[in-house]
Amino acid sequence: MNPASFNLKEIAISDTAIELLCFRIGLGVLILISSAPVCFSAPALMGPPVLFETDLANQPSDLLALTQAMRLPGMNLVGISIAPGNPPQASRLVHDLAHLAGRDEILVGQSEPTSGDHPWMNMGLLPDQPIHPATGSADLMISLSKKYPKELVVLATGPLTSLAKAIQSDSDFASRIKRVFISQAHLEGNEISSLSGDVQSASQVFSSTIPVTLLEERLATVPVLSSGCWMRLAAAHTSLTDYLLQHLAHAYPVVRPHIPIPACLAVAYLGQAATGTQISRPLSFQKGSFVETPQGQGRQYDLLTGVQSSMAMKTLEESIRDADQDFSTTFANLILSLKKLQRENLTKIQEALQEGAPVAEIPPGADPEKGFREQKLAYISWYIRLFNSIQDPVAEHFTVQLKETFLRMAGIGLVPPFEIYRDWSHGYDPGQPIHLRLGVSNQARMVLRDITLKADCGSQAASSRLAQTSEETTWIDLTLQPDGKANTLPNLVFSLEFSCGDVLFQKSLQVPLKTRDPMRIEAIRPFEDGLDVAIRVMEPVSLVATPADKPDAAMTSRIGSMLSWNRLNIPASDFGIRKGIQISFKGSSSRGSVYGLLEPATATFCPEPEGPSKSSCFADQRGDSWGWRTDGLSGASRIEYRVNTAGLPDMATGSCGITVDFYDEGDSLDTFRIEAASETAQFVPVTAWLIKGDATGWRRETFRLSPAAEELFRKRSVQWLRIDSHLDGDELIRSVAVHKM
Structure with missing residues (x-):
């Protein structure tokens, strides 16, 4: 069926005509989805309207919970307010995130910005974004409470200053709020860090008539962004995932990749993606802490329990990587923005839709899911060509959005060296060339033509061209020689350009170059009397082996070679006990440490970093046990x-x-x-x-x-x-x- 080939009378471009154009585009998407020869689970019912009150300065992991809230199908996120004490860049960061998530319509408020030092917020902000008018957080809350009376839910991860201000400014505000969720709480008398910045405001909110639900930490395991989730997000190679990981890598330079995301549980629950139970308890809020009180005393609070951490993380990861979500969101935004197009361009769109947007038939015997993806890609390509032919700022904006949706749907992306995802930088040994392996991912195996991959670091650039590829991943090796005379290292810019069909696509990624520590431990391997350590040094250093269970039993040796294996003999009494050994070094200009693991001399499987894969063989501890990482x-x-x-x-x-x-x-x-x-x-x-x-x-x-x-x-x-x-x-x-x- 041709979803846009309806016989309509010629009519002038009026509001009615625009509504008909919206109807055509929307119906085309619906027909395309309804014709899918695969089974889809029913979409989640939309939850209550939610305003997310975030404190990014003190909890950067809210970036993930915010993205989850923006993209979860059952989450009705209508506004984001930024807690006082955040710098002005926080608002820009949230607007960027909303743009990349396809949710430009979400309202954002910020009150009392400060000039605090949060350099991670300045990393990689999107260029050429519009300046959004400033709206106070309390004003936003009041406005939304009037729009959604007795429906609006507030999810708070920071101090409740703006909520208290809204209560003071509007005597009816509290009666219009359905509920407030506090994402972190303790019932053991411990101070709640998210509320401690403004205990007086929190007391005022808890003294009001607004129902309160607490996510008590003893009743739920706080979700953690594991290294596996980090890698899978990195492997998506989309603008959204790159933006998230770039900021998180700089916000958590030490504890990453195990980043707690407490708000993720509440978002999954409010977004209808996870179930939970609310149980009522009498509590008293005193000096920044909740204290349990006898029945009949204190105020009744609801405690949210039973929300599975693994389910919350699953929905977070899937919502961020979901290409179908991009497809529906992009076309929804397109329909909402048609009125912004110039009148003569609306006529062109109407004429094009009269002829109809094609939907290819899936050949008999073809894989249904793959065939449906190809249908959607052809449908998006038709709209890209249509908007490419129109000279209009709104059309140009949606051409970019449609191209990004196409790339996500097809799984096409620029694959940089995976090393950059560790701390969003690329290591550089002074005086040495930089050897790079860049790739093009192409999960849909589309035919890509005129491919150019380029790496640029200031005065030096290298590129390579391919005429055509349809491989799932295509790799190209490049070599750069940075200018050693420069006072500061330049950024390393990766870029990809190619054509698919008759549409030109471009992607780029920028990361800082960072001088690698010339003194570093390269690898560890066990042997029958201890551990061998491969260490690269530029000056004499002390090499120390310390058993994890005997911090006072350190063994020290002095080394001074450029790169060598150094043998650390461990006392025989330590063998037979499988435990970690901290290997550390200390020189005049550098220090570092890793862990190795003692293995019995008779071990059938002995880790070997000098094997065919050249793995580094470092160890780590979880709980009371050790393993190779x-x-x-x-x-x-x-x-x-x-x-x-x-x-x-x-x-x-x-x-x-x-x-x-x-x-x-x-x-x-x-x-x-x-x-x-x-x-x-x-x-x-x-x-x-x-x-x-x-x-x-x-x-x-x-x-x-x-x-x-x-x-x-x-x-x-x-x-x-x-x-x-x-x-x-x-x-x-x-x-x-x-x-x-």
Whole structure:
């Protein structure tokens, strides 16, 4: 069916005509979706109108919760207010985020901005964005409460100053608010940090008639942005995910990637994406703390419990990466903005819609989901060409939006070196060339033509061209030689240009160059009497090995070579106890440390950084136990083991299995691929698995070996085993065992 080929009488471009154009575009989208030959779950019912009161200066992770709220289908986010004490850039940051999320219509208010030092807010702000008129947070709250009387819900993650001011300014305000959600609360007399900045305002709000729900920390596990989620967001390669990760990397230079996102639970609950239970308790708010009181005393507060952290994180990740959400949001915004087009351009759009926007038929036997995606891509391309032909600022704006939607839907993006996602910078060794591997992701395997990939760092640039590709990922290697005479290192700019059909696309990404520390620990490997440490130094340093359980039992050695393996012998009494060893160095201009892990001399699988994959082999601790880390955020998502075949059981007959003991981050998935190889390093699959993260903690899983791997183990010709966590981040592997099943 042609969704826009209706027979309408010629009419002048009036408000009625504009409404008909909106109807045509909207109906076209609906017909396209309804003709999909795949099953879709029913969309979530829209929740109550929500105003999100955020304190980005003190809780930058609200960036993620805000994005989740903007893009969650069941979340009716109508406004965002920024708590007092935030710098003016906070408003600009929120407007940028709304623009990238396709939610320009969301109202933003800010009161009493300060000149606080929050440099991460200045990173990568979008250029050429309109100046939005200043609206006070309390004024925004009052305005929205009148628009949505007895419906508006306020979700607060910071001090309640603006809410108290609204209560003071409007005597009927409290009666118009349906409920206030406080995203972090303690019922053990501990001061609530988000409210401590203005206890008087909080007391005033809690003394009002507004119903209050507390997300009490003892009743819910606070969601955490794991390294796996971080990597999967990075792998999306969209403007939105790059913008988020750039700011979070600078806001959390130390604790990342395990960033707590307390507001995520409340957003999932209010957005109808997760269930929960509200239980009533009598409480008293005293000096910034909640205290439980006997029944009949104090005020009744509702406590939100039962919201699953893993479900909240799943909805956050999916809502940010959901290309279908971009499709529907872009066309909804297009319909809402038609009136802003110049009249003569509305006539052109009407004439084009008379002819009809094409929707290609899905060939018989084709994959339904892939075919439907191709239908949507063809539909978006038609509108890109239409708006490209119109000289109008509104049309130009939507051409950009439609192109971005097309790229997200097709999974096309600029793939920079993954190293940048660790701290949003690219390392540079002074005097050395920069070797780069850039890629073009193309999940829909579209035919891309005239591809140019370029890297630029000031006075030096390198580029490469390809005539055509339809590969899922295309890689190009480039080399740059920065100007060593410059006083400051320039930014490194990656750019991609290509054509798809007859439409030209451009993407760019900018990251700072950062001089790598010339003194650093490169890798660790265990051996029968201790640990070998590969360390790069430019001056003599002290190398110290400290058992994690014996901080006073440090062993020190002095080294001074450029790059070498240095042997740290550990007392024999420490063996037989699997524990972490902190390896640190200290020189006149630098210091650093990592952890290694003692392994028994008879270990069947011994981590080996000098193996075919050159993995760094660092360890980490979770709870009271240690494991080897895949370290995906540095691009080394693998652990490679040298196999001691003498430790293998007799597997001449029967089925063989492999058991892996690993740490489950409790996020949406745990994904691993295991491979084995002989001395030739020709790896064959052992097994691969995908496990839904339902709880945080150590767990053990057993799998059947593939026939090819089983043959290697039976013949005892296996020399290497590697575990690749791919896009699941920094995984910890405690032990591996191969056995008969």
